Amino acid sequence: MLFDDTYQTIAAPAEGLFRDRGSKFLGYAYPIRSEDEIKPLLAGLRTEHAKARHFCWALRLSPDRGIFRIQDDGEPSGTAGRPILNTLLSADVTNVFLVVVRYFGGTLLGVPGLINAYKTAAAEAIQAAGIITKTVNDVYELRFDYLLMNDVMKLVKEEKLNILSQNFDNSCIIQLEIRKSALNSVLGKIEKVEGIQVKYQFTA
Structure with a gap:
């Protein structure tokens, strides 16, 4: 099942x-x-x-x-x-x-x-x-350098991810929800972008 x-x-x-x-x-x-x-x-x-x-x-x-x-x-x-x-x-x-x-x-x-x-x-x-x-979503925090902003935003848009909070200072922090069933494919794509730190937060 x-x-x-x-x-x-x-x-x-x-x-x-x-x-x-x-x-x-x-x-x-x-x-x-x-x-x-x-x-x-x-x-x-x-x-x-x-x-x-x-x-x-x-x-x-x-x-x-x-x-x-x-x-x-x-x-x-x-x-x-x-x-x-x-x-x-x-x-x-x-x-x-x-x-x-x-x-x-x-x-x-x-x-x-x-x-x-x-x-x-x-x-x-x-x-x-x-x-x-x-949907059951896992919430993840992404930390990355400002130069990676376009790559990250493109991915967010393509995968239709919901951003819960964002903080763009010297380094950028985004908290977003990833649907449980799409988790592996989305995380795989995020990991392909070099320089992003991904941290699991909680399941909502």
Whole structure:
């Protein structure tokens, strides 16, 4: 089987809403690339919803969908984080952070009620976000002398590579994404240009 170098994620941040017996469940879905991004997102939601009772969440990361975390934030174990994660699993999306903010309405919903509420708010947010397919890319840094600029740019254009950042000072540094399935052929071409230092950064 060929290595599948695509994965599904969400197109943009989005919100969903579910109400049950006075409780309000607000779902927030965010596309993310690393766990470092979740702290500021959570802090922002806690500020925005200062009166909310619970901030339950799940995340799924990496193109192979191998990394996940869940947080029940005071709700009975298994009634919040797990249903949110299950929603990510059933939508088959990764690189997504999904928070459900709960305003307590005074009536206890019971375990089945909570599971349904968190699952539904999460699903609404994903539906609103829209699902897109992305390719698995390795990010590389190229360092080279300014004189090689034309050769490098020609190659970038020919291979339709996406440049993430560039810094042209005395020596030039470019960070770019190479699609996993094209990696060997692209790296082969880069190595043919003398004087380029190639360094692997991470897989996105």
